[in-house]
Amino acid sequence: MSLKDIIGDSEVCRQIEALMDNRRLPHAVIFESRDSIKAKAAAKELAKISVCSSEGKRPCGKCINCIKAEKDIHPDIYKVKITDKKQAVGVGEIRELISDCYIKPNEASAKVYIISDKMTAEAQNALLKILEEPPQNVRFIITCESSTVVLKTVLSRSSLYKLSEDNKRAADELDKKAEELAVEIANVIPQNTEMPLLTTVSKLGKDKALAQKVLEKLSVYFSIALEEKFIPTGKQPPYIRELARVLRKKSLVSLIDVTAQAQKMLSQNCNMNLLATWYCAKIRQSRH
Numbered sequence: 001m002s003l004k005d006i007i008g009d010s011e012v013c014r015q016i017e018a019l020m021d022n023r024r025l026p027h028a029v030i031f032e033s034r035d036s037i038k039a040k041a042a043a044k045e046l047a048k049i050s051v052c053s054s055e056g057k058r059p060c061g062k063c064i065n066c067i068k069a070e071k072d073i074h075p076d077i078y079k080v081k082i083t084d085k086k087q088a089v090g091v092g093e094i095r096e097l098i099s100d101c102y103i104k105p106n107e108a109s110a111k112v113y114i115i116s117d118k119m120t121a122e123a124q125n126a127l128l129k130i131l132e133e134p135p136q137n138v139r140f141i142i143t144c145e146s147s148t149v150v151l152k153t154v155l156s157r158s159s160l161y162k163l164s165e166d167n168k169r170a171a172d173e174l175d176k177k178a179e180e181l182a183v184e185i186a187n188v189i190p191q192n193t194e195m196p197l198l199t200t201v202s203k204l205g206k207d208k209a210l211a212q213k214v215l216e217k218l219s220v221y222f223s224i225a226l227e228e229k230f231i232p233t234g235k236q237p238p239y240i241r242e243l244a245r246v247l248r249k250k251s252l253v254s255l256i257d258v259t260a261q262a263q264k265m266l267s268q269n270c271n272m273n274l275l276a277t278w279y280c281a282k283i284r285q286s287r288h
């Protein structure tokens with residue numbers, strides 16, 4: 001499994017890969033995700049990258065370091081565990097880690113410490129000292145559900161990567177937001193007002209993925225409204241019925257057309273704010 005498989009083809013993945021290519025991975029990395037399995041999998045993959053002995057792309061998945069890391073038996077990858085019956089990693093465990101990290105790696109060219117359990121404030125303060133002046137070839141990877149549990153001083157010495165949650169959940173969330181905005185726009189079109197139209201349509205300029213979805217939905221709404229105008233069913237949601245009632249057929253056809261044009265402009269990477277302004281003007285023209 002690659003880092004991309006674990007954390008998705010995201011900006012975070014691209015950032016980490018760019019650092020990897022330049023061999024400039026930071027010595028302290030924090031993976032934040034409500035999905036703790038995902039954060040731990042990302043930590044394991046980064047640990048593997050850190051110990052891999054390939055001169056080419058890392059992790060190679062073939063060298064002895066990669067194989068041992070995959071099996072969780074690499075002697076240079078340490079998982080910091082809570083000792084006794086405590087609730088969090090304490091200062092004792094961190095002190096042990098600190099004295100260990102000055103000892104040369106056993107087999108790889110680097111040592112990795114993974115901390116997935118909550119740390120006490122004292123433990124974090126102890127860790128901070130080593131983060132300020134880390135020994136060479138040592139990497140610390142912290143995973144957490146929320147970076148709010150990490151002290152600001154520790155955060156400032158680390159690179160924080162927020163891993164997105166489940167892709168399907170993110171897609172559902174985007175769809176919900178798009179539907180809300182599309183309905184909002186559909187609602188203001190029949191009102192013969194300027195400002196509300198401008199305000200709602202300009203929200204398209206903020207987010208390309210959202211704009212794409214909103215335009216798709218609006219295109220469907222206008223088509224249904226046109227059908228409703230020819231054969232009224234009265235069964236459509238109020239915003240569709242209102243579009244069908246207030247607008248002429250010609251206006252609805254024009255709206256379908258300008259929405260298709262806007263989608264095309266979006267696919268050609270046009271300026272988002274210009275697109276929103278253009279679309280707003282076209283809606284206004286279509287309305288009359």
Ligand SMILES: [Zn+2]
Nearest residue numbers: 052060063066
């Ligand atoms: Zn390898």
